[in-house]
Amino acid sequence: MDDHNQKLLEDRFQQHKSKLSRSELAVVEYLLATPLDILIFESAEDIAAKSGTSDATVIRAARRLGFTGLPELKRLCSRNMAKSIPTTERLSQRFRATGDDLRAITKRIFSTVHEIMTSSEEKLDIDALAHTMQLLDKANTVWCLGIGRSEVEAKHCSIALSRVGLRTRHSGSSGFVLANELIDLRADDVVIVFQTARDTAELRLVVNQVSELDCRVVLVCGVQLTELYRDRVSAVLTCVGSATGLASWTLGAIVVADILAYGIAARNQERALKTRKRLAQLREQVPK
Incomplete structure (x- = not known):
């Protein structure tokens, strides 16, 4: 485990060790001794078997350390690794962790999807969600913008909202093309911006320019961007990815x-x- 991530867990351990039971201590000892590129692929069941405890004890130990659960522990500890390790090496790590057995791969990916859904539900702020719906109700047009690779999410949102009666537009454009499209923005519009994790110059530009037009901005993003933009937009809706990258944000x-x-x-x-x-x-009028 790299020094930063080792220190994160050790700091949490020092802060909370008095609360840990003997079985929870066994879990934490295993976590501290396990290389991160292995740990992030292990489920609570895997860790329980290797630490001689139970699934419930693993989850409880993660929470005792101040994390919402095992997924957040793995995600926070892997932040530096995701930034410093080349994408080809991260893919190689996945290959080593999953092997090539289709049944095992399927099980791991479904497990990762469940992890993403559970973590996203925990992180989603219901008050921010309610405020977003109030904004959408009053909007003239709802713009759904996908920054970087997030065009799919923006398009899906635009279609879903249009099917319940809202006027929408979507875009995955960038640069001059996006600037041309945003000319049509009006003060009573709402812009929903989708961006996974990186604080890019384009994201900052969009948020700043849209805000200057007195439009409301809703950001759908990962945990790190939530921390950066919470006070800079009208609402932040947080979705959680997976440390392993086996399933998508x-x-x-x-x-x-x-x-x-x-x-x-x-x-x-x-x-x-x-x-x-x-x-x-x-649809009935569309030629078949």
Whole structure:
């Protein structure tokens, strides 16, 4: 485990060791002794078997150390590794951890998806979600912008919201093309920006420029950007990725978009039903 991540766990251990039971101490000792590139791929079940404890004890030990659970422990400890290790080496780590057995790979990926969903649910701020829906209700147009690789999430959100009666636009453009598109922004519009983890110059530019137009900005992002932008935008909706990279952050962002769409529909049922009826009529007219 690299020095920074070793220190993070050791600091947490020193702060909370008086709260740990004997079995929880066995878990922490295993965590401190295990290389990070191995640890991040291990489930609570794996760690329990190797530390002679139980799944529940592993999860409890992570929480005793001040983490929300094992996923957050692995994610926070792996931040430096993700930045410093080349993408080809990270992929090689995955290959070593999973092997090539399809059944084992399938199990690991489903486990990772479950981890992403559970962690995203824990991190999602219901008050921020409610505030976002209030903003969307009052918006003239909802813009869904995907920064970097997040175009898929933006498009999904735009389509989902349009199907419940909101006027939307989406874009995954950058540079001059994005600037041309944003000319159409109006003060009563709301912009939902999707960005995973990196604080890029483009993200800063979009947030600053949109805010100057007196538009409301909602950021759908990872934990690190939540900390940076919480006080700079109207609302932050946090989605959690996985330390292993075996499944995409996109999964949580798609679910957040679906929650927004269904929440808007539930608040404006008549409009949603009319929109769905109109959509069905238009589909019937499409040549088959």
